[in-house]
Amino acid sequence: MAxxxxxxxxxxxxxxxxxxxxxxxxxxxxxFNVGGKSGWVVNPQEDYNHWSQRNTFRVNDYLYFKFERGKxxxxxxxxxxYDSCNTEKPLHRFRGGRSGSTIPLNRSxxxxxxxxxxxxxxxxxxxxxxxxxxxxxxxxPPSSTPSKPPQASPWIASxxxxxxxxxxxxxxxxxxxxxxxxxxxxxxxxxxxVALLI
Numbered sequence: 001m002a003x004x005x006x007x008x009x010x011x012x013x014x015x016x017x018x019x020x021x022x023x024x025x026x027x028x029x030x031x032f033n034v035g036g037k038s039g040w041v042v043n044p045q046e047d048y049n050h051w052s053q054r055n056t057f058r059v060n061d062y063l064y065f066k067f068e069r070g071k072x073x074x075x076x077x078x079x080x081x082y083d084s085c086n087t088e089k090p091l092h093r094f095r096g097g098r099s100g101s102t103i104p105l106n107r108s109x110x111x112x113x114x115x116x117x118x119x120x121x122x123x124x125x126x127x128x129x130x131x132x133x134x135x136x137x138x139x140x141p142p143s144s145t146p147s148k149p150p151q152a153s154p155w156i157a158s159x160x161x162x163x164x165x166x167x168x169x170x171x172x173x174x175x176x177x178x179x180x181x182x183x184x185x186x187x188x189x190x191x192x193x194v195a196l197l198i
Contacts, residue, residue: 031062031102034113034127039066040074040100042120048113048127057131059108066100073116074101082112082128085121090114108133 032055038044044051065074075090093116094101105111108131115125 029060029062030058031064032057034063034065040072040115040125041067042115042123042125047124052127052129057105057129059105059131059133061105061131063103063105063113063129064100065094065096065103067096069096069098072096072120074103075114075116076103077112077114079110079112082114082126085114085118085126087114087116087118087121090116105129105131107131 034040035044035048035051036046067074073096074094075087076092076094077086077090080086081089094103095116111129111131113127113129114121117125
């Protein structure tokens with residue numbers, strides 16, 4: 001009898017450890033500082049496209065552009081406008097807060113970024129980000145950036161060939177629905193195992 005209850009206890013403990021371990025491995029969004037210490041400038045320390053190619057971007061990651069409001073902006077444009085540095089009809093324009101703009105990567109595929117200043121774009125202040133389809137749970141941008149970036153403005157970029165933008169729901173706080181589902185599943189598994197052993 002004592003051996004049977006010890007086994008029950010070990011099985012329950014094992015189930016709890018497995019569930020807690022698996023829920024702690026959930027991926028979290030990453031905020032990338034575009035241009036590193038240089039920020040969003042004409043001549044960054046590292047070419048923007050080189051930087052972009054050596055990083056992996058996923059849906060629900062963020063890009064933080066550091067620039068002074070009124071001195072520049074960030075545009076998301078079509079491939080054609082990217083190639084020609086056309087700043088007249090962006091898909092979306094980010095003018096920045098006190099210290100820049102935080103932009104969510106809210107779909108997979110390419111994003112074409114250019115400076116709102118056409119001359120800066122022609123001098124190379126532009127780059128492409130390829131976002132993989134692996135979806136991360138939506139979160140608030142991490143506050144681990146050197147100077148806390150302003151809240152990201154939620155939006156959904158239409159596919160490059162479709163005009164317009166549609167508003168998206170605000171990013172969920174860190175304790176999101178995926179975590180709640182994981183907790184509910186864990187609780188269900190534990191309850192089931194306990195019921196079987198009683």
